[in-house]
Amino acid sequence: MSKANPPQIPVVVLAGFLGSGKTTVLNHLLHHSAGTRIGAIVNDFGAIEIDAMAVAGQLGDSTVSLGNGCLCCAVDASELDVYLDKLTRPVNDVHAIDVIVIEASGIAEPQELVRMVLASENPRIVYGGLVEVVDAAEFDATREKHPEVTRHLGLADLVVVNKGDRVDEAERERVLGAVRAAAESAAVVSASYGRVDPEMLFDCRPGEERIGQLSFDDLHRHDTPEPAHLHDAYESVDFTAEVPMDPRRLMAFLDSRSEGLYRIKGYVDFGAADPRNRYAVHAVGRFLRFYPEPWPGDGSPRLTQLVLIGAGVDTEALDRELAACTSDAPHTADEHSMWGVLRYVQDTETEGF
Numbered sequence: 001m002s003k004a005n006p007p008q009i010p011v012v013v014l015a016g017f018l019g020s021g022k023t024t025v026l027n028h029l030l031h032h033s034a035g036t037r038i039g040a041i042v043n044d045f046g047a048i049e050i051d052a053m054a055v056a057g058q059l060g061d062s063t064v065s066l067g068n069g070c071l072c073c074a075v076d077a078s079e080l081d082v083y084l085d086k087l088t089r090p091v092n093d094v095h096a097i098d099v100i101v102i103e104a105s106g107i108a109e110p111q112e113l114v115r116m117v118l119a120s121e122n123p124r125i126v127y128g129g130l131v132e133v134v135d136a137a138e139f140d141a142t143r144e145k146h147p148e149v150t151r152h153l154g155l156a157d158l159v160v161v162n163k164g165d166r167v168d169e170a171e172r173e174r175v176l177g178a179v180r181a182a183a184e185s186a187a188v189v190s191a192s193y194g195r196v197d198p199e200m201l202f203d204c205r206p207g208e209e210r211i212g213q214l215s216f217d218d219l220h221r222h223d224t225p226e227p228a229h230l231h232d233a234y235e236s237v238d239f240t241a242e243v244p245m246d247p248r249r250l251m252a253f254l255d256s257r258s259e260g261l262y263r264i265k266g267y268v269d270f271g272a273a274d275p276r277n278r279y280a281v282h283a284v285g286r287f288l289r290f291y292p293e294p295w296p297g298d299g300s301p302r303l304t305q306l307v308l309i310g311a312g313v314d315t316e317a318l319d320r321e322l323a324a325c326t327s328d329a330p331h332t333a334d335e336h337s338m339w340g341v342l343r344y345v346q347d348t349e350t351e352g353f
């Protein structure tokens, strides 16, 4: 390929409601894309970049993060272009990236993101399609609360009905049927732990025909009202503590969390109760899991960093309640203190990659 005509890099938008499994899909792709070099752009909602932390390390320099807010609310595509330029810049005249995946925040408006990619002035990129991730176990509840999810599915090129392990076969088939009805012409696949065939995402070298259903003009049609943005209804709390969390107090907080607090993610330091591990935490609706992992040995300070996202929640009260869960008293004498946490640690062999 001559320098004047560099290869175009598909940009895939990976969207889906809060906690549906977007980061899990992205990490699966990073582990299973063999020779394909993936650049990732991660759009976190909230000031602490939990998703970027969960993807970083997989990619070295090829991950860039757009923190603190929703990419789809950027006034124009110029901010996105800065990141696309960074990823597509050749290194020593060699193109380092074959495909770019933008992981949208869980409340991003996919139509806006697609529009921004199509409007990019970067000549090296080409729109690579919209992938929507759906939580099979939460599908009905999410759609009831947010009917716009149906519209999002109608825009998708591929829908991954994730968390197949959380429903029985009959329920999985029912949800797949409902998603197919909403998704119109998109391919619909069932998955657990985001295990999709990367070919489904990267084999698409989109030309005119791919965008046929969702053209730039369609996206700019003025007769359709601007969609209500999901993030208008959601608020986030960013919590950081240098003092360890007391496991019992944190469990009491989590066990009594309100319905409106839909998503919690981040890392917890339980101090002397488990000095070797930090605990990645994920709550999605009523689902809660802890994932212990050794503290990075890079000398960085041990912090608890949490992002809480919810609708109609009292953010100041949440912040106060979390602050009340910290404790610098030594736990060493109380060997049972972690039991409540360990109930939510799943055998990792059944999960993930």
Ligand SMILES: Nc1nc2c(ncn2[C@@H]2O[C@H](COP(=O)(O)OP(=O)(O)OP(=O)(O)O)[C@@H](O)[C@H]2O)c(=O)[nH]1
Pocket (backbone or CB within 6 Å): 016, 017, 018, 019, 020, 021, 022, 023, 024, 025, 051, 105, 106, 107, 162, 163, 164, 165, 166, 191, 192, 193, 194, 263, 265, 282, 283, 284, 289
């Ligand atoms: N049981 C089960 N859990 C899953 C599956 N996929 C993801 N999870 C878990 O669901 C939680 C949320 O997954 P993420 O990949 O962080 O979801 P996300 O869509 O990136 O979340 P946001 O960025 O906050 O919107 C984590 O605890 C995952 O381990 C699955 O197929 N089955």
